[in-house]
Amino acid sequence: MKKVLPIFVGCLLVHFAYSQTHYDFIGAGHLAGISVTTSDEASPERAGLKTIDGFPVEDAVLLSDASRFLAQATLGYDYETIQMAAAMGYEAWMDEQFTLPRTGGVGVLEEMMEALTEEEVFGSFLTRPGWWELVLKQPDALNQRVIHAFSQLFVISYLGNDIFEDNGNLIATYHELLGQHSFGNYRELLLGISRHLGMGLYLSHLNNPKSDPANNIHPDENYAREIMQLFSIGLYELNNDGTRKLDAQGQFIPTYNNDDIREFAKVFTGLGDGQPGGQWGSTEDIFQGGSLYPMAMYEEWHEPGPKYLLNGQVVPAGQTGLQDVEAAIDNLHQHPNVGPFIGKALIQFLVSSNPSPAYVNRVATAINSGGSQRGDFRAILKAILLDEEARVCQPTAQPQGGKLREPIVRYTNFLRAFNARPELGFYLDEMYDWGSSTNQIPYFANSVFNFYQPEFQPNGPIADQDWVAPVFQIHNSSTAIGYINQANLWTVSEAPQEDGIVLLDYEDELALSDQPSALVDRLNILLACGQLSPASRSIIVDAISQLGDPNERLNLALYLIQIAPEYAILK
Numbered sequence: 001m002k003k004v005l006p007i008f009v010g011c012l013l014v015h016f017a018y019s020q021t022h023y024d025f026i027g028a029g030h031l032a033g034i035s036v037t038t039s040d041e042a043s044p045e046r047a048g049l050k051t052i053d054g055f056p057v058e059d060a061v062l063l064s065d066a067s068r069f070l071a072q073a074t075l076g077y078d079y080e081t082i083q084m085a086a087a088m089g090y091e092a093w094m095d096e097q098f099t100l101p102r103t104g105g106v107g108v109l110e111e112m113m114e115a116l117t118e119e120e121v122f123g124s125f126l127t128r129p130g131w132w133e134l135v136l137k138q139p140d141a142l143n144q145r146v147i148h149a150f151s152q153l154f155v156i157s158y159l160g161n162d163i164f165e166d167n168g169n170l171i172a173t174y175h176e177l178l179g180q181h182s183f184g185n186y187r188e189l190l191l192g193i194s195r196h197l198g199m200g201l202y203l204s205h206l207n208n209p210k211s212d213p214a215n216n217i218h219p220d221e222n223y224a225r226e227i228m229q230l231f232s233i234g235l236y237e238l239n240n241d242g243t244r245k246l247d248a249q250g251q252f253i254p255t256y257n258n259d260d261i262r263e264f265a266k267v268f269t270g271l272g273d274g275q276p277g278g279q280w281g282s283t284e285d286i287f288q289g290g291s292l293y294p295m296a297m298y299e300e301w302h303e304p305g306p307k308y309l310l311n312g313q314v315v316p317a318g319q320t321g322l323q324d325v326e327a328a329i330d331n332l333h334q335h336p337n338v339g340p341f342i343g344k345a346l347i348q349f350l351v352s353s354n355p356s357p358a359y360v361n362r363v364a365t366a367i368n369s370g371g372s373q374r375g376d377f378r379a380i381l382k383a384i385l386l387d388e389e390a391r392v393c394q395p396t397a398q399p400q401g402g403k404l405r406e407p408i409v410r411y412t413n414f415l416r417a418f419n420a421r422p423e424l425g426f427y428l429d430e431m432y433d434w435g436s437s438t439n440q441i442p443y444f445a446n447s448v449f450n451f452y453q454p455e456f457q458p459n460g461p462i463a464d465q466d467w468v469a470p471v472f473q474i475h476n477s478s479t480a481i482g483y484i485n486q487a488n489l490w491t492v493s494e495a496p497q498e499d500g501i502v503l504l505d506y507e508d509e510l511a512l513s514d515q516p517s518a519l520v521d522r523l524n525i526l527l528a529c530g531q532l533s534p535a536s537r538s539i540i541v542d543a544i545s546q547l548g549d550p551n552e553r554l555n556l557a558l559y560l561i562q563i564a565p566e567y568a569i570l571k
Contacts, residue, residue, distance in 0.1 A: 057086040060521065064530025066090075068393065071529050071570055072350050073385055074141035075148060075409060076416025079508065079526050081141075091386060097142035098183050098378055104176030106292070108133045109169060112426055127168035131175070131442050132427035135412055136420050146182040146381065147175060148409075148442070149349035153342075154178070154193050154231055157445045160202040167287040170198040171443050186342065186367070186375030187333040190231065194223070194325065195271065195294035197286065203448065205268040206295065207281050210303040219303060224264035226448055228256050233310075233337035240364045241357035242340040255337055256310060263308045267328040270302030270321045271295040297321035310335060333375060339364030346380065348454055351390045354400040354467050359389040393531075393571050402571035404471040406451075407438035407483070410568060417526050418504035427502070437482035439474040487562045506554060513550035516541045516557075523561050531566040540564075 057063060066086035070077045073094070077085075085093045108130045135144050156174055158164040164171065177196055181189035193199050200206030205223040229235055237245040237253040244252050273279060273286045274293035280301055302321035306314055309331040315324050332338070343363035347355045366383035367375060384390065393401070405413075435441040445451050452473035457463040462472070512519040520541050524532045532540070540560045547553045561567055 057083045059086075060525065060530065062086045063525050065391075067525050068529035068531075068570070069385065069391070070141075071405070071413065072390065074145050074416075075135050076413040077141065078417055078419060079522070082525065090391075091382065094142060094382060094385065097140065100140045100143070102140055102143050102179050102182070103134055103138040104179050105130055105134065105172030105174075106169070106176050109172040116426065127171045127443070128441070129427045130168070130172060134175070136415055136427070140179075142381070143179055143182050145350070146377070147178045149346060150178040150182065150189070151175070151443060152349065152445070152450045153345055154189075154199075155445050155448045155450050156196075156198045156202040156443065157447070158443055159446060160448075163201060163287055164198070169292070170201070170287060173292055174198045175443075181377070183378050183381075184376075186338065186377065186380075187329060189377075190227070190333065191326065191329045192294070193231070194227065194268070194329065195274075197274065197293070197295055199223070200271060200295050201287075205271055207272050207283075208265075208269045209301050210269050211266075219262075219265040219269045221261050221265040223268050224261050227332065228260070228264065230448060232332040232341070233335045234341040238337050238340040239357075240336070240340055240361050240368070242344045242355075242360035242364070243357055255335075259308075260310060264328060266303035266305075266307050267315070267324045270298045270300075271325075272298050272301070297325070336368065338375070339366075339368035343367050343380070343384075345454060347384055348403070348470060350384055351403070352401050353403040353469050353471075356389060356398075359387055362387060400465065400467045402569055404469060404475065405568055405570050406471050407440045407474070407479070408442060410562075414527065414562065415502065415504070418506060418509075420502045420504055422502055438479050484563050487559055509554055510550055513553045516545045516553065519544070519554070519557055520561075523557055527561050528564065528566045529570065531569075531571060532561070532564065533566060536564050536566060 057066075063082050063086055066082045067077075069090050070082060070085055073090075088096070105127070109127070112130060112133075135148075138144060151174075156164075156171070158171065174193075174196055177192050178189070181192060197206065200223075203223040203226055204220050208220045208223075209217060211218055233255045235252075235255060237255055239245055247253050272295060273282045274296040275286060276293075278286065278293075278296060280298040297320065299321055302324070304317065306317045307324060307328070308314055309328060311331070313327075313331050315327045319327070340360055343366075344355060344360045347359065347363060352359075363380065363383045366379050369376075369379070373379060389398075389401070435444060440451050452470045454470050455468055456470045456473040457466075457468055458472040458475075462469050509519060509522065512522060520532075520537055524530055524537065540557060543560060544553045544557045547556060
């Protein structure tokens with residue numbers, strides 16, 4: 001029987017310095033030419049796959065690089081997954097992930113409603129445990145990572161309207177929608193979120209009527225503005241490498257103006273209750289089940305006449321309302337800004353806060369490729385995660401490379417590393433303590449602008465170099481100390497917890513507890529992607545060597561690595 005230790009699903013945030021020593025690791029390209037195959041005994045489910053000296057891979061450099069890749073591509077992984085990624089190669093691992101069944105929020109929601117009491121499933125409480133179910137249990141790790149990035153780019157939030165708090169399915173179905181398109185096409189994703197009931201409620205184009213000048217009624221402009229500013233093209237015209245274009249006077253060139261907002265607002269009129277038998281303007285019961293249906297078009301409430309879109313495109317009069325919507329989505333999808341704007345945003349979420357213009361250019365080219373491949377997320381994700389700048393860590397040449405990992409990502413990485421599973425069958429943690437300690441709860445952003453801004457510059461060396469570090473916007477003295485305290489509570493303290501207990505599998509780590517150096521080396525690969533500096537490694541090895549109890553030694557090692565800067569900063 002495996003040894004398990006209980007912890008309380010709590011909070012993480014570390015106190016650290018930004019700059020430290022890191023090492024150069026071998027990238028995916030170095031695996032080329034490997035032809036040794038997996039044996040049935042080593043890994044029956046992967047028998048015949050190309051590996052390195054059979055499965056499992058043991059080389060520390062290869063494993064460290066594979067861990068770093070998975071830290072970019074997932075919300076967490078165990079040691080065996082690191083070995084598999086190193087053995088398969090990163091593109092093969094991604095191809096396998098593309099084929100896995102995608103798990104969404106609706107199925108989990110229904111399972112929890114059947115299993116839990118009415119008090120336990122009330123409103124958004126139901127969805128937050130459901131998020132844990134998806135993130136910590138499901139095998140579609142790349143899909144869940146992409147959904148998390150999408151949820152912060154195409155934002156809806158519980159804080160947008162009290163209705164969200166009472167109807168967990170609004171978030172559950174939105175999460176599922178993002179997952180349905182995570183390996184699909186950007187155009188279809190943009191169309192899907194535009195017609196989702198949760199987005200219609202959040203950005204107020206649900207029951208958005210046509211103009212009635214006599215009664216001073218005009219189409220709501222909220223969604224029209226945000227779909228351009230945040231979801232597609234940004235504020236200013238961009239070169240393909242993400243740098244801003246300049247006019248003859250050296251000024252930035254806006255991508256749209258107020259007239260454009262008004263025209264797009266006309267497009268997004270007439271959308272309402274999409275349930276069978278639904279009615280215009282109705283809100284009764286539509287949030288209970290209606291979020292499963294895209295918003296329907298009510299032609300009598302849709303703005304008639306032509307619409308004048310970007311780059312001279314005119315939507316002719318006489319089309320249906322949904323034809324107008326699709327024309328507007330196509331107009332944005334074809335805009336040259338989509339490649340650099342969406343590409344850079346995804347790079348920042350997954351790999352690096354300060355990608356080079358050359359890196360952005362390569363990803364933007366993948367996004368803006370012609371024909372049916374334009375906006376293909378499979379190609380986009382490969383362009384991001386397999387790019388030379390993502391795969392090679394060169395802190396001397398690229399001191400601005402890498403990123404501060406989001407608090408929630410650091411936390412899920414720890415939980416998945418040790419096969420976290422709830423003692424009570426479901427993760428019943430509402431994440432309130434987590435939010436107060438880290439300023440980040442999924443789908444709980446303060447505004448449509450997410451938890452942090454892509455251009456945020458903390459004062460000090462980062463701003464002095466004109467670099468950005470978005471996640472530092474939710475890093476402050478309070479969250480830093482809160483992280484350290486919480487890490488101590490659930491990795492060192494043995495106080496029993498009555499609610500929200502999660503069991504972690506430490507069997508392999510406890511087997512190394514009498515070998516402090518070997519234990520730290522394993523945890524370095526598993527949690528810190530092999531990035532612990534010699535100084536940090538020495539401090540941790542020396543500290544745990546002073547303890548005689550195996551559990552105490554392991555707990556202290558886990559704690560010290562989690563508060564180390566090399567765990568928080570992914571280079």
